[in-house]
Amino acid sequence: MNRYLPLSILALAILAFATLMLVIAPGIQINARPAPEGLRPYTEAEARGREVYVSLGCLYCHSQQPRSGDQAPDGERGWGRPSVAEDYAYDQPHQLGTMRTGPDLLNVSARLPSEGWHLTHLYQPRAIFDWSIMPSYPYLFDHKDTAGPGDVVVALPAAHAPADGVIVASQKALDLTAYLVALDRTYPAPTNGLRDHGYGSSEGPEPTPAEEAR
Amino acid sequence: MPITLGLMLALSFVVSLAALAFLIWAISNRQITVDQGDAETIFADGEQGRIDNQGTEAGDAERRHVFDPVAAGIDAVSARPVIILLGTATVWLVLGSIFGLVASMKLHLPDWLNQSAPLTFGRMRTLHLNLVIYGWLSLSGLASVMWIIPRIFHVPLKSPRLVLIGAVLWNIAVALGGLAIASGWTDGEEWLEIPWQIDMLLAAAGACFIAPLVRTARARDVHHIYVSGWYFLAAILWFPVLFIVANIPGLYSGVEEATVNWWFAHNVLGLWLTPLGVGTAYYLIPKIIGRPIYSYAVSLLGFWGLALFYSQVGIHHLIGGPVPTWVVTLSVVHSVMMFLPVIAVAINQHVTVAQNLWALKESVPLRFISFGALMYTMASFQGSIEALRSVNSITHFTHYTVAHAHLGAYAFVSIVMFGAAYYILPRATGRAFPWPGLLKAHFWLVTIGFAVYFFSLTIGGVLQGLAMLDATRPFSESVELMKPYLEARSIGGSLMTLGHLVFAVNLLGLAFYAPRHTQAPVAAE
Numbered sequence: 220m221n222r223y224l225p226l227s228i229l230a231l232a233i234l235a236f237a238t239l240m241l242v243i244a245p246g247i248q249i250n251a252r253p254a255p256e257g258l259r260p261y262t263e264a265e266a267r268g269r270e271v272y273v274s275l276g277c278l279y280c281h282s283q284q285p286r287s288g289d290q291a292p293d294g295e296r297g298w299g300r301p302s303v304a305e306d307y308a309y310d311q312p313h314q315l316g317t318m319r320t321g322p323d324l325l326n327v328s329a330r331l332p333s334e335g336w337h338l339t340h341l342y343q344p345r346a347i348f349d350w351s352i353m354p355s356y357p358y359l360f361d362h363k364d365t366a367g368p369g370d371v372v373v374a375l376p377a378a379h380a381p382a383d384g385v386i387v388a389s390q391k392a393l394d395l396t397a398y399l400v401a402l403d404r405t406y407p408a409p410t411n412g413l414r415d416h417g418y419g420s421s422e423g424p425e426p427t428p429a430e431e432a433r
Numbered sequence: 434m435p436i437t438l439g440l441m442l443a444l445s446f447v448v449s450l451a452a453l454a455f456l457i458w459a460i461s462n463r464q465i466t467v468d469q470g471d472a473e474t475i476f477a478d479g480e481q482g483r484i485d486n487q488g489t490e491a492g493d494a495e496r497r498h499v500f501d502p503v504a505a506g507i508d509a510v511s512a513r514p515v516i517i518l519l520g521t522a523t524v525w526l527v528l529g530s531i532f533g534l535v536a537s538m539k540l541h542l543p544d545w546l547n548q549s550a551p552l553t554f555g556r557m558r559t560l561h562l563n564l565v566i567y568g569w570l571s572l573s574g575l576a577s578v579m580w581i582i583p584r585i586f587h588v589p590l591k592s593p594r595l596v597l598i599g600a601v602l603w604n605i606a607v608a609l610g611g612l613a614i615a616s617g618w619t620d621g622e623e624w625l626e627i628p629w630q631i632d633m634l635l636a637a638a639g640a641c642f643i644a645p646l647v648r649t650a651r652a653r654d655v656h657h658i659y660v661s662g663w664y665f666l667a668a669i670l671w672f673p674v675l676f677i678v679a680n681i682p683g684l685y686s687g688v689e690e691a692t693v694n695w696w697f698a699h700n701v702l703g704l705w706l707t708p709l710g711v712g713t714a715y716y717l718i719p720k721i722i723g724r725p726i727y728s729y730a731v732s733l734l735g736f737w738g739l740a741l742f743y744s745q746v747g748i749h750h751l752i753g754g755p756v757p758t759w760v761v762t763l764s765v766v767h768s769v770m771m772f773l774p775v776i777a778v779a780i781n782q783h784v785t786v787a788q789n790l791w792a793l794k795e796s797v798p799l800r801f802i803s804f805g806a807l808m809y810t811m812a813s814f815q816g817s818i819e820a821l822r823s824v825n826s827i828t829h830f831t832h833y834t835v836a837h838a839h840l841g842a843y844a845f846v847s848i849v850m851f852g853a854a855y856y857i858l859p860r861a862t863g864r865a866f867p868w869p870g871l872l873k874a875h876f877w878l879v880t881i882g883f884a885v886y887f888f889s890l891t892i893g894g895v896l897q898g899l900a901m902l903d904a905t906r907p908f909s910e911s912v913e914l915m916k917p918y919l920e921a922r923s924i925g926g927s928l929m930t931l932g933h934l935v936f937a938v939n940l941l942g943l944a945f946y947a948p949r950h951t952q953a954p955v956a957a958e
């Protein structure tokens with residue numbers, strides 16, 4: 220180990236090899252798959268809402284990748300079928316996440332389709348769940364004396380409502396909610412969808428009883 | 434398609450194994466010679482067998498400084514860039530820890546500090562991560578590199594001015610990155626949040642460090658490149674490549690982007706922070722003790738094993754996710770293979786310390802560095818096990834991962850860097866720390882604080898994971914059971930943060946209240 224040049228070349232060659240294995244090869248494989256039929260691109264409002272989601276860092280507490288029933292009871296919790304690579308065709312930046320300080324959100328709209336619910340929850344999560352540790356996002360809302368025409372008023376229990384006036388949603392809150400209400404990838408998975416089948420058969424995992432019931 | 438991909442998997446594994454087998458063969462047949470004698474290139478004449486602990490111990494200020502003309506001529510040139518790198522790193526450390534502590538408290542006090550978007554958990558946590566990784570760890574690691582490389586090559590650092598420019602640009606990029614994140618301008622992927630426009634500046638700053646190191650390496654006065662040099666010279670090339678490839682805007686999307694994301698994020702750990710920490714320990718442990726490392730040939734195995742296996746582990750962050758099975762399996766296998774290089778490093782570093790335990794009493798920097806080196810072994814063993822599918826199913830989405838992240842980034846790399854700063858700064862400034870007791874206080878604050886942090890999140894994380902795997906328990910249970918553990922983490926984190934303030938006070942003390950050595954090694958400065 221006495222020469223600088225061979226050391227550098229070998230070190231970079233090894234990195235190039237790793238890049239081939241972890242970036243290029245899977246990239247080719249993933250990009251060869253078309254977007255599933257049930258998946259549509261985000262509308263403008265949804266895309267703006269997704270930007271709010273990204274910029275507030277929801278990712279750091281919420282994953283967007285339900286696991287298969289062979290591995291974890293995500294399906295039974297109502298988080299949706301195991302996701303496949305094709306489900307993310309329109310996602311950039313990806314928001315797969317690595318934490319579940321809060322629940323998985325890839326199919327949150329299948330569980331919680333109500334816009335009003337999300338607005339209340341974003342304004343003050345503890346107005347809905349007293350045990351929640353999610354931050355409140357009051358700066359996404361305006362406090363007004365009376366709601367103007369077109370204002371969306373947030374429904375709040377007395378304990379969390381302001382003493383006078385109303386809480387109305389800002390455009391950001393409405394966009395974010397539009398995104399959350401669009402998060403529903405419960406359409407049938409493409410046959411032979413790409414995912415980590417390390418826990419079950421490659422035909423796709425057994426549906427859990429709860430998934431079957433749907 | 435599946436067959437060819439299965440082949441790729443097998444190919445990758447076989448290539449890595451073959452490369453390793455070749456290396457072992459080459460070492461045992463003396464095709465590549467690393468003599469135990471080469472391990473001694475780090476010592477100047479007469480240095481061996483003597484502890485190297487000036488400037489950090491009580492009563493030291495009065496002790497006559499042993500003047501080493503070679504080291505002095507070399508250190509004098511690196512001193513200024515190294516002092517600037519370490520000083521600015523410390524600013525980021527203090528800021529980053531405060532953001533970490535705020536983020537931690539927000540998880541059990543969710544309505545605290547919620548008045549505006551920059552204060553929200555998602556941004557505080559991101560500021561924390563980016564400031565401690567790109568601010569503190571990268572800059573303090575670079576300081577070690579700039580200090581150690583000239584010493585092992587026995588020539589003064591070449592183009593020190595370029596290093597200074599790099600340091601300034603790097604700091605500007607980190608500061609701008611922090612402002613961007615706080616204001617909500619982000620690239621939106623973990624570890625890659627700093628907007629790519631600012632990343633270009635960071636990459637340019639990183640490139641400024643390459644030429645001085647290459648020039649120093651080529652001008653070297655010794656034939657052999659000491660093991661720390663392998664780690665440093667490789668890392669300084671790996672980082673810019675990784676950083677640029679991962680930040681190319683608009684090229685990746687969807688799940689492909691996720692594999693790029695985690696290929697990058699784990700390589701920042703494996704091919705950047707780890708080599709900085711391991712290389713520093715490889716130089717300073719034997720240097721402080723005054724005895725060469727235990728088995729020099731094994732260190733070669735450790736280095737190339739790290740390069741081969743670590744570079745391919747990234748997808749263990751996506752186990753059970755929407756990525757092709759074979760990539761996940763590939764990363765899991767390589768994660769387990771990491772036992773080899775880790776054991777190689779462990780044999781060298783821990784045996785050297787264990788044979789010279791007396792030295793821990795004599796040198797506080799050594800105490801930091803050998804503790805950090807031990808935590809490298811621990812973090813790696815834990816990581817290899819955590820990558821197994823069965824274990825990962827429990828721990829993946831929980832705070833167990835966060836505990837592990839701090840075992841690696843904090844207890845290993847950060848604590849090695851504390852020791853390195855304490856070793857380097859008295860020599861770079863020609864002064865002694867005015868309050869040696871505060872060095873020990875720093876050590877105990879951060880080790881005890883870390884222990885509280887680590888054990889609370891590890892236990893809590895496992896319980897959280899088990900609760901989430903049990904369909905009969907509602908999700909809320911996994912949230913509620915974590916609360917006491919999250920509170921405990923805030924207590925541990927407060928002790929760590931306090932330790933970092935003590936560290937900053939020590940550096941300020943050195944700058945403004947320190948007695949000077951009579952024969953300062955850096956008289957020219």
Ligand code: HEM
Nearest residue numbers: 275277280320321322327344348351352353354554555912
């Ligand atoms: C703007 C960003 C965020 C959005 C859009 C968001 C959205 C949601 C939604 C829709 C739920 C309800 C899901 C359900 O009940 O199954 C939820 C729950 C939860 N979130 Fe978030 N979240 C955000 C940020 C965060 C952050 C940063 C944290 C961590 C501090 C967090 C922690 C939780 C927890 C613990 C729950 C479960 C309890 C609850 O519903 O309040 N969330 N989140």
Ligand code: HEM
Nearest residue numbers: 530533534536537558565834835838842843847926929930
């Ligand atoms: C220089 C020292 C430190 C380093 C290098 C460091 C590094 C890290 C890293 C790498 C992560 C990401 C973990 C992951 O994504 O799994 C992280 C997250 C975090 N750290 Fe630190 N950390 C340090 C000190 C601290 C301190 C003193 C605290 C105070 C309590 C702290 C609190 C946190 C919190 C709350 C998170 C977020 C965890 C989550 O997302 O739930 N860290 N840190």
